[in-house]
Amino acid sequence: MGVIRNTKSVQLVTEFFNSTKEAIGVVDLVEKFSEQMNKSTIYRILDRLEDEGKVHAFLGVNGLKHYAKCKDCSHTEHVDVHPHFQCTSCGKVECVSYEISIPKLPNKNIAQAQLLLTGTCERCTS
Amino acid sequence: MGVIRNTKSVQLVTEFFNSTKEAIGVVDLVEKFSEQMNKSTIYRILDRLEDEGKVHAFLGVNGLKHYAKCKDCSHTEHVDVHPHFQCTSCGKVECVSYEISIPKLPNKNIAQAQLLLTGTCERCTS
DNA sequence: TTTTTAATGCAACTCAGTTGCAAAAATAAA
DNA sequence: TTTATTTTTGCAACTGAGTTGCATTAAAAA
16 A cells, blocks of 8 residues: 655645545535546546545435545544534535444444534524 | 326335335335336436435435435424434435534524534444 | 666546436316 | 226336546656
8 A cells, every 4th residue: 555646636635635624525626626637537536535544525415425535634533433424504514523322222233333423504504 | 287197106215214114215226116217207207205304315425415314204394303324335225313512603693503424334333 | 878667648548427408298277 | 887087017228427448647665
């Protein structure tokens, strides 16, 4: 497993994630960088960044893949235990700093919990 | 909005959901009934049953649509506040009877919470 | 500067889910 | 029951997210 190469495309994507705390859907990212790089390239870069723990992935309400770099990321290995919030009005998606309490289920071994909260964000809640 | 018609296909799908407490992915359901009915028919029947509150829908770990009929269903209007569990070993998916505690977020209005638990089920946890 | 290895672009593909439309089956009306 | 009305179905074609093989290009190592 070689080190991730510092290509122009990798720099662009990395810079983007450093510039925002919000999460972004891959589709939007592909659109955003459509002039700069290929769709496949984005998917592959995101895979690599996730492997490295630089960003973390999760699914939005529609089942679309989203990525974000939050302060939990790059704690050596990212364990995704925080919820995500998606605004049904403006579409904004973000990580929520809140530790999920994982319910104990008899005779089951729960390894992971994914909590997705939907509603209206501060801007859209008038 | 007319009443849902009692066709052969609707009966089959309904009977299936009455026969199990487990959830099932649409893809699996399409496969299961591939001899009896068309893919589109299944998708449309599930839409209707969901509208009627007879079953409820949610997304599995892979983002694939799943349906289940649990005791919460058909309480007039189904509010999906219970978590779902997906076994990473045998693939079984089921509803979990456990009320999610929805975190309050400052200035946000949270309308819904979707919690997906993954791990190993009683049978696969040796 | 050359060699090695990883990353990219592209086009073609997979697979879940959707849609338009004509034909068939339910229900309602007569 | 028979006819008229409305919903449902099958089919085939489509959409859109995500993947893949492969030749070319660009990084990093030698």
